Amino acid sequence: MKKEKKVVIIGGGVAGLSAGIYARLCGMEAEIYEKNSIPGGECIGWNREGYHIDNCIHWLTGTRKDTELYDVWKTVGALSDDTQYAVLDSFFTTCHGGKSATLWADLDRTKRELTELSPEDAEEISKFIEYVEYSKKCLIPANKPLDMFGIGDYIRMGKEMGDFVKVMKELGNISLEDYSKRFKAPIIQKLMCDYLPKEYTAYSLLVSYATIADGNGNIPMGGSLQMSLRMEKRFRELGGKIFYNKSAAKIEVDKKKAQAVLFEDGTRAEGDYYIATVDTAVLFGKLISGKYMPAALKNAYESANIYPATSGFQAAYSVNKSFNPGETVFIDIEPLKVGATTFDRMYVKVYGYDKTFVKGDRQVLQTSIFQTDADYEVWKGMFPDEYKEAKMKLSDEIVKRIEAAFPEIKGDLEYLDSWTPLTYERYCNAYHGSYMSFITTAGAKSIRIKGDIKGIRNLTFAGQWNTSPGGLPIAVTNGKFAIQRICHKKSITMEDYNDKRGTEGRETTGNIDDGAESLRRERVS
Structure with missing residues (x-):
């Protein structure tokens, strides 16, 4: 029997777990090494004084069942058809000068109430609502990465985007602060700049609001940590191995190939492929030489005024x-x-x-x-x-x-x-x-990096830093995309693998519930 190829994944956050799950679905042996005692990275929560504190999810893009992204969340075990969501009827409310304005999930209600607040802004409010409606078409491609798109894929995506192209054309190069000045009422100006940093491109708010209005941005009950634990469970059930309290110190590179990951405790892990889902500032400079950093990423780090961290x-x-x-x-x-x-x-x-x-x-x-x-x-x-x-x-x-x-x-x-x-x-x-990637500021070129590392054939990086402005959808899809690129090189598909392998090969360095409780006892702050 042909021996499975082995993938070593550094980092047990959402991107690392996604990569591990898809590696198993492609028939590859997969090991995840995580520096902390539980999975999730920034998608976690912890307990204080008997209360649970959530660190991450304000809304989760991809909860609508007819989207590509939902299929990914379901495949990795984060969501299921039975997942319960919080019953919320608004995005947020702005209070200012004795008045309040709300972005309701019901766009008609928002339009009506904003117009009552500021009749002089009626025309701009109508346009705002119209553009939010168009922004519902801005869906994250999750079936495969753009670098694997063919002509037909681009034509299909263009058709599906519909009138959202108008939003990008008009609002893609101005900031939220500048956009807010189109409105005369101070309360609406505040509304446009409250939720996201005012330096963000204007369309960012419209797209975020559109997910809420479209039922594609719900909040899973149970919080962020439980979602990460569901992904960890899915990975183990597929036979993946996950090791906790394993902080990577260096990736050993020789003859243009990664040979092993060396850990702070003196141990090492070897594989055929390596995926780093760690922060890119750590990957380039600590784990491998900074000379390997892609030019676009290097430029972003050196231009904090254009690409600020959040x-x-x-x-x-x-x-x-x-x-x-x-x-x-x-x-x-x-x-x-x-x-x-x-x-x-x-x-x-x-x-x-x-x-x-x-x-x-x-x-x-x-x-x-x-x-x-x-x-x-x-x-x-x-x-x-x-x-x-x-x-x-x-x-x-x-x-x-x-x-x-x-x-x-x-x-x-x-x-x-x-x-x-x-x-x-x-x-x-x-x-x-930073809990996100680089902010997409007005006039700045969006960061979109494939993840391949020139000069190291079997090492790639994946996570929210690959695509600005980052976030959970970017992390989970980039974990999947990293595996798809490996599969493409091997000329296999995920469908070639029968995932009914049970749970053989399950291994952790401790019970996951014990690990979760360990974090809850630790003073995270």
């Missing part, structure tokens, strides 16, 4: 379950300096819609304040005691501002946890603490 200062509290200001509500606040930047806006999100985040008669409340490269540098320059003090002081100041906006909960907020760009750097080796 992180956040985040805090979680418990509050009475009766408090329900709306799904996600942005409020005016007394100016607050976080990192290097002073903010006069923040949001409040309550999680009472999911019993995972409820304890007795109380629920989790969270907020996040954008942080950029400059803010990261401030956090990075702090001494340990200074860092802890800064976190606690900011957490207290946030309480004051939430209470000022919602006096009915004064004295009821109880601190649970806070985390910063340094948390993402420590836990995920994330460049400047």
